[in-house]
Amino acid sequence: MNVAWFWALSAMLTAYAVLDGYDLGVGMLSLWVARGEDQRRMAVNSIGPVWNGNEVWLLAAGGMLVVSFPRVYASGFSGFYLALMVLLWLLILRGISIEFRNQVADPLWKSLWDAGFSVSSLLVALLLGVALGNVIQGLPIGPNGYFQGSFALLLNPYSLLTGLLSVAVLAWHGANYLREKTEGSLLAKAVKWSRGLWWWTAAMVVVVTMATFIFRPNAGRNFSAHALAWAFPLLTLGGLLLGLAYRSEQRNDQAFYSSMLLIIGLMGSAMLTVFPNLLTSTVDSQYSLNIYNAASSPLALRASFIANIVGMAGVIVYSTYVHRTFRGKVRMDGGHY
Amino acid sequence: MSEAVFAHRMQFAFTVMFHYLFPILTMGLGFFIAWYSTLHLVTKDKRYLDAAQFWAKIFAINFALGVVTGIPLEFEFGTNWSRFSSFGGGVFGQMLPLEGVYAFFLESGFLGMFLAGERRVGRTLHWLSGMGVAFGSLLSGYFIVATNAWMQHPVGYELDPSGGVRLTSFWAVLLNPYAGWEYAHTINGSLLAAAFVIGGVGAFYLLSNRHLEFARLSVKTAVIAGVILALTQLFPTGDLNGASVVQYQPTKLAAMEGLFQTQKGAPLAIIGMPDTGNEDLIDPIYVPDFLSFLAYGNIHATVDGLAKYSKDLWPPVELTYYSYHIMVGLGTIFIAEMLMGLFLLWRRKLYSSRWFLWMLMLTVPFPYIANEAGWVVSEVGRQPWLVYGLLMTPAGTSTNVAAGETVFTMMGFAGIYAMLSILFLFLVARLIHQGPDKSTPAAG
Numbered sequence: 156m157n158v159a160w161f162w163a164l165s166a167m168l169t170a171y172a173v174l175d176g177y178d179l180g181v182g183m184l185s186l187w188v189a190r191g192e193d194q195r196r197m198a199v200n201s202i203g204p205v206w207n208g209n210e211v212w213l214l215a216a217g218g219m220l221v222v223s224f225p226r227v228y229a230s231g232f233s234g235f236y237l238a239l240m241v242l243l244w245l246l247i248l249r250g251i252s253i254e255f256r257n258q259v260a261d262p263l264w265k266s267l268w269d270a271g272f273s274v275s276s277l278l279v280a281l282l283l284g285v286a287l288g289n290v291i292q293g294l295p296i297g298p299n300g301y302f303q304g305s306f307a308l309l310l311n312p313y314s315l316l317t318g319l320l321s322v323a324v325l326a327w328h329g330a331n332y333l334r335e336k337t338e339g340s341l342l343a344k345a346v347k348w349s350r351g352l353w354w355w356t357a358a359m360v361v362v363v364t365m366a367t368f369i370f371r372p373n374a375g376r377n378f379s380a381h382a383l384a385w386a387f388p389l390l391t392l393g394g395l396l397l398g399l400a401y402r403s404e405q406r407n408d409q410a411f412y413s414s415m416l417l418i419i420g421l422m423g424s425a426m427l428t429v430f431p432n433l434l435t436s437t438v439d440s441q442y443s444l445n446i447y448n449a450a451s452s453p454l455a456l457r458a459s460f461i462a463n464i465v466g467m468a469g470v471i472v473y474s475t476y477v478h479r480t481f482r483g484k485v486r487m488d489g490g491h492y
Numbered sequence: 493m494s495e496a497v498f499a500h501r502m503q504f505a506f507t508v509m510f511h512y513l514f515p516i517l518t519m520g521l522g523f524f525i526a527w528y529s530t531l532h533l534v535t536k537d538k539r540y541l542d543a544a545q546f547w548a549k550i551f552a553i554n555f556a557l558g559v560v561t562g563i564p565l566e567f568e569f570g571t572n573w574s575r576f577s578s579f580g581g582g583v584f585g586q587m588l589p590l591e592g593v594y595a596f597f598l599e600s601g602f603l604g605m606f607l608a609g610e611r612r613v614g615r616t617l618h619w620l621s622g623m624g625v626a627f628g629s630l631l632s633g634y635f636i637v638a639t640n641a642w643m644q645h646p647v648g649y650e651l652d653p654s655g656g657v658r659l660t661s662f663w664a665v666l667l668n669p670y671a672g673w674e675y676a677h678t679i680n681g682s683l684l685a686a687a688f689v690i691g692g693v694g695a696f697y698l699l700s701n702r703h704l705e706f707a708r709l710s711v712k713t714a715v716i717a718g719v720i721l722a723l724t725q726l727f728p729t730g731d732l733n734g735a736s737v738v739q740y741q742p743t744k745l746a747a748m749e750g751l752f753q754t755q756k757g758a759p760l761a762i763i764g765m766p767d768t769g770n771e772d773l774i775d776p777i778y779v780p781d782f783l784s785f786l787a788y789g790n791i792h793a794t795v796d797g798l799a800k801y802s803k804d805l806w807p808p809v810e811l812t813y814y815s816y817h818i819m820v821g822l823g824t825i826f827i828a829e830m831l832m833g834l835f836l837l838w839r840r841k842l843y844s845s846r847w848f849l850w851m852l853m854l855t856v857p858f859p860y861i862a863n864e865a866g867w868v869v870s871e872v873g874r875q876p877w878l879v880y881g882l883l884m885t886p887a888g889t890s891t892n893v894a895a896g897e898t899v900f901t902m903m904g905f906a907g908i909y910a911m912l913s914i915l916f917l918f919l920v921a922r923l924i925h926q927g928p929d930k931s932t933p934a935a936g
Contacts (some may be wrong), residue, residue: 156802174613203604204604204607204608205604207555207556207559207600207603207604208600208601208604210559210563210600211592211596211597213563213587214562214563214566214592214596215592215593215596215597216587216589217566217567217570217588217589218566218585218589218590218591218592218593221569221570221577221581221582221585221588222582222585222586222588222589225577225578225580225581225582225585226578226581228569228570228577228578228581229570229574229575229578229581229890230574230578231570232567232569232570232571232574232577233570233571233572233574233890233892233893234892235571236571236890236892236893236901237897237900237901239567239571240564240571240901240904243563243564243567244904244908246560246563247560247561247564247912248908249914250556250557250559250560251557251912252561254553254556255915255919256554258553258919258922259919259922272904299826299890300578301574301890301891303892306690306918314606326698339572387529414615415730424720447697451581451582451658451659452582452658452659454659454660454662455582455583455586455659456582456657457634457657458586458659458662459585459586459589459662462590462593462662463587463590463593466590466593466594467593469594470593470597470598472595473597473601474596474601477601477602477604477605478611480605480617481604481608486612
């Protein structure tokens with residue numbers, strides 16, 4: 156059950172990265188790629204009806220972490236205190252930027268929220284990458300299971316690299332999403348950006364993979380123990396290669412799947428790097444919080460697993476339906492955004 | 493209470509009270525949107541569709557703010573109250589992800605479809621998404637109330653010898669006896685607030701002689717729904733929610749009522765100011781024996797006063813007492829006001845009685861105050877317990893977060909929320925000014 160919860164949480168976070176990933180990517184790019192009101196509005200409309208639902212994945216994953224591994228939630232969230240508060244402020248800024256930009260037909264009003272949307276998306280992607288980097292690298296967790304995470308501690312070289320990887324990957328993912336969703340001059344630019352960002356993504360994947368073995372020497376442990384674990388690095392590689400194959404305009408509708416595969420591969424590899432730990436202590440490995448010593452009681456794990464799996468099955472059915480309703484190129488008639 | 497504990501409490505109180513301003517409306521308004529959509533589906537009358545679309549726009553702004561201000565609260569369980577999460581996450585945490593999984597996905601997915609409009613998704617699907625939004629908003633409240641109910645009256649757990657609590661029954665937590673009436677009272681309060689907002693906007697249009705058809709529909713909806721809701725707010729939901737307090741939380745009851753001495757045939761204080769030094773009320777007006785009757789259905793019953801308990805188990809008496817009296821006082825005003833409206837509707841004078849329309853417009857903030865005050869009674873009255881009888885509030889904080897950090901982030905929240913308030917009022921005022929006739933705000 157503990158292992159099942161580990162993978163359920165990983166799946167939730169990966170789904171969040173894939174889904175909110177593209178709207179964070181669109182956000183980052185919108186300021187630079189989309190020029191003029193028509194293109195900007197098309198970019199925002201491409202994610203308008205879905206961004207909120209995408210963010211719910213993070214919220215639900217957070218709730219699941221409380222119930223399954225409460226000590227990890229307690230330690231990680233209080234340790235990352237200031238970083239998480241800044242993340243919250245950015246998420247607030249981002250949400251209202253999307254919702255408010257089209258409420259008033261005034262160019263100054265719109266520029267303000269366009270900038271807010273873009274900058275907050277960029278910083279959210281960076282912060283999430285930095286957080287993941289710190290989780291992989293390990294944290295100074297003491298005997299009581301807690302640590303105090305100042306910015307001086309969190310903004311270390313390895314985590315900054317993973318932060319940049321996150322920015323590059325999500326920007327590429329967002330560009331691919333725009334290729335699927337938009338038309339005309341914005342589409343042409345999205346194709347160009349997607350090609351350029353592929354190189355950045357590939358470079359960062361290589362750099363971070365090498366850095367991981369430097370900063371976490373035992374990173375390969377699970378990969379040498381289980382042959383199946385290689386599926387995730389292979390997915391990463393496959394995503395990159397597909398991205399290369401799908402770089403032409405004829406493949407605009409498929410490009411999105413290449414970055415999706417890449418994200419699944421990267422997230423899975425990251426999870427396998429830490430498994431069975433959730434938060435690794437750099438002080439002493441016996442202080443690490445793993446899927447056994449940080450877990451709820453067996454009954455709590457089982458009950459919540461069933462309750463959430465049943466609910467998520469329903470969510471997947473109607474989310475697919477909602478996404479299908481808005482499939483194809485974004486339409487600019489009426490619309491709220 | 494140490495500075496750090498105080499800072500954590502203030503930050504949670506501030507962020508939760510600000511957040512709650514938005515769900516108060518959305519939980520109730522979702523129902524009315526679904527109601528108008530259904531009327532439209534059945535009668536094909538375009539008036540109802542216009543009304544549903546107009547309120548959906550107001551809903552959308554409130555929902556967006558509800559979401560962005562709600563995420564901090566979930567985080568704060570871990571950031572500020574980590575020892576509480578560690579203590580009971582496996583038990584109270586059962587409800588937290590379910591809110592996202594069963595309610596928020598539904599709400600956010602279908603709101604996007606509803607806002608996209610009838611032309612885009614088709615009539616039936618549009619109606620269905622309206623129902624999805626309403627159902628999702630009503631359901632989201634339940635899981636949060638059930639989480640809170642566990643803090644009021646913990647059930648379905650056993651003490652873990654290694655510290656904290658362990659789940660013994662998922663269903664006991666989900667169907668906590670405290671949760672049922674607490675939820676009913678909360679949702680009823682929300683619906684009532686939505687009725688007041690609908691009525692207030694309708695009254696504003698009638699008074700300024702605009703959008704008359706929409707205005708009459710709104711005022712009529714508000715008055716009819718308002719009478720029912722104002723009455724059910726008192727009985728059965730308020731009364732039975734109170735019964736849970738009588739049964740499980742004697743110190744909260746005593747603080748709410750300002751009852752210091754244990755008495756047989758305890759009186760009900762209508763007004764009066766609590767004096768915790770002399771353990772008495774200053775300038776009270778009493779209804780003799782009535783508190784005993786309300787609490788136990790018997791005018792001779794004995795009600796425990798605060799003096800029976802050690803002072804360090806008292807909740808902050810003044811705040812609990814005044815919040816309770818404000819809530820009940822406003823609730824009484826709502827009943828009187830809505831009955832007046834019903835009388836005017838019956839006499840066919842509702843739309844022309846300007847004094848009543850003025851009153852309806854100006855009392856829009858009151859249900860918000862009553863809802864917030866009710867939660868202050870519930871949460872402040874629970875002190876000094878974080879989980880009643882099980883975990884004291886100071887034992888739930890994060891010790892690895894300094895008071896200075898919390899004060900810093902609190903200032904950040906204060907600044908951001910001040911900005912949000914201004915934007916919110918500006919945008920809602922703008923939507924109301926544009927009125928229901930305009931199909932899309934500021935398209936392009």
